[in-house]
Amino acid sequence: MEVDYYKILQVDRSAKEDDLKKAYRKLAMKWHPDKNPNNKKDAEAKFKEISEAYDVLSDPQKRAIYDQYGEVGLKCQAPPPGPDDFAGGGSEFRFHPRNADDIFSEFFGFSSPFGDGSRAGPSGFPRGMFGEDIFASLRGGSGSAGDGSASVPRKAPPIERTLPCSLEVLYKGTTKKMRISRDVIDSYGRPSSVEELLTIEIRPGWKKGTKITFPEKGNEHRGIIPSDLVFIIDEKPHGTFKRDGNDLVTTQKISLVEALTGCTVQLTTIDGRDLTVPINSIVSPTYEEVVKGEGMPIPKDPSTKGNLRIKFNIKFPTRLTSEQKTVIKRLFTSS
Template identity: 60%
Template sequence: MSHPRSEDDIFAEFFGASSIPSGPRNADGIFADYFGASSPSAPRREADIFTEFFGVSSPSAAAAAGDSSKGGDGGGGSLHHGGDRKADPIEKKLPCSLEHLYKGTTKKMKISREIVDVIGKTMQVEEILTVDVKPGWKKGTKITFQKGNKQPGVIPADLVFIIDEKPHPVFTREGNDLVVTLKISVLEAFTGYTINLTTLDGRRLTIPVNCVIHPEYEEVVPMEGMPLQKDQTKKGNLRIKFNIKFPTSFTSEQKIGLKKLLG
């Protein structure tokens, strides 16, 4: 014959304890029964909760610690991840002839730098860097390599080559245009002149000028300038200027002849 079950029996069957705990239970007791640890007695920090679940410190705590270190570098360079400082860039000029900047070329640059081996010993090594100079590059164009000295706690500096243009005996460069100035006589200025030029890539140009050449006159030859850096199928102009050599004196006969010609 079955008997009514008491509250103690039901509690023991479900929870494995002999009786219902007497008196009202606080939050600490309930937390300990279910999670096997005492309930936190005070509000927990975000960093503590993050560490308990993931085993590493909270990113926000790390960021806060990182913020406190800013401004203490005191020197050149910039801060990167991990707190390492990047050394200031090292700049070197790379002289190029106008022919090289017109046609393009490859330059080999020998550099020497310091590195740190696996045991922390500093040693000097030499390397050959290849710089591919493209047609149309201008003075001031920069080519960057990450090839500075390696030091503990410092990210190697960038090695920056800066294109420098050598003077040319015939041409000067103005933007994408090539400019040449020719000396001619007054007779040639009045009677016509034929220009003969060798281009930067070795071609021969013959340009007849049949008009009267005055000191401000400029002959423009399209598409015979420098290649455009962004579109090497196009070129600037070749601009030819003239330096007219005037005689210092005339004879009486020459003066009469000029008067007839110009009068």
């Protein structure tokens, strides 16, 4: 679902800089994770969402791109892959989200409740800002601020992106090259941008929802373990076949005569072979012809495949003459 940054910040699309700052201050104070110790996971997600919205809308260039192309155009900086995108070649995928704590620090002079700024109380925030009892609970009831538990770096949440694949790609498998650009911290603690080429191996038989994870390929920030970059397989619709688990399902139109007397189905398989299937049974509206081993590869053993299931759409005549009705009655009565 497309993210609406204006809705997240609770401002209208004509909001000025002062409106954005006012909205961010209010929401960031409300949803900072350290102010919500009993609901920290949800608060952290909301806090990052608010920070990302402010980052985009407060930057004229990012805001212009977002207003024209939406979140996908802003983050991917390229149109979504076309039907033949996996045939080879690379496409750009860039993401440069600013760190939520850095944005918070620009407004309030600190980013962590365990900072040691001169204006801060024992927790790192100005005294009385959120209440010292909250930060005491963050340090743990039995430990102390110096026990090291508070300095354990947290890991940024994963960055997930959908990877649309055709049924042909999921049948055969392929290798996809994806170029990414991310921020890293050098030995002097300074951020710099680097480009990397990721190799995504799509294996035969993979299903929709399969995840490919590249550990810690997100932007680097001091004190935070980078996000994992996760690609999630999606399946594009196919003109002939539908997937049902490891089976492939297709529907063929036949006449009533063919349904009663037999016919031959001609198909082109996913991998381009011509397949001839004789239908010798009487075809009822619920009948399925099953062709063993002509379905999708099974991921754990790609040499083994599911089945091809052929369903039928029987075309009945719109009218019959009296003579035809008499002949049909005679045929079925005699049988």
